Amino acid sequence: MNFLRVVLAAVGAFIAYFLLGGLAFALLPLRAEFLKYPAVYRSQQGQMSHMPAGMAAMFLSILALAVIYAMLYQGGASLAEGVRTGALFGALIGVYSVGSFVVHNYVNLNIGLKLTLEQAAAYFAEWTVAGLVIGVIYRPTAGH
Secondary structure, eight states: OOHHHHHHHHHHHHHHHHHHHHHHHHTSTHHHHHHTOTTTSOOHHHHHHHHHHHHHHHHHHHHHHHHHHHHHOOSOSOHHHHHHHHHHHHHHHHHHHIIIIIHHHHHHSOOOHHHHHHHHHHHHHHHHHHHHHHHHHHOOOTTO
């Protein structure tokens, strides 16, 4: 396993995850949907004050995924193989996050189905792209 590539893959996926998430949650109707549940979600100011801890936790989570990807990776060093395996890995992580986080929250929190479906789409897309970035960046060098 190439640890430098794992860290670079994690950094790239972290950036992609937050860029896509920023677009999905700030620009799309998803933001307005969160505002309907002020008793459940923090205000924007409250969220921003907790953002450093959230970003650190997300980086560690993405780093863990990059390590898992590197440990399981059996493909070649081509860009196409990195895209294919990374996108599949990301989509599987997306399915996992929707089932273990989004739907779990729908069951436990007093939120609506519309917010749940929008979150499911956003998180699935974010994790698919993050996995794709991990796959593109991690690709092992030829012969390794």
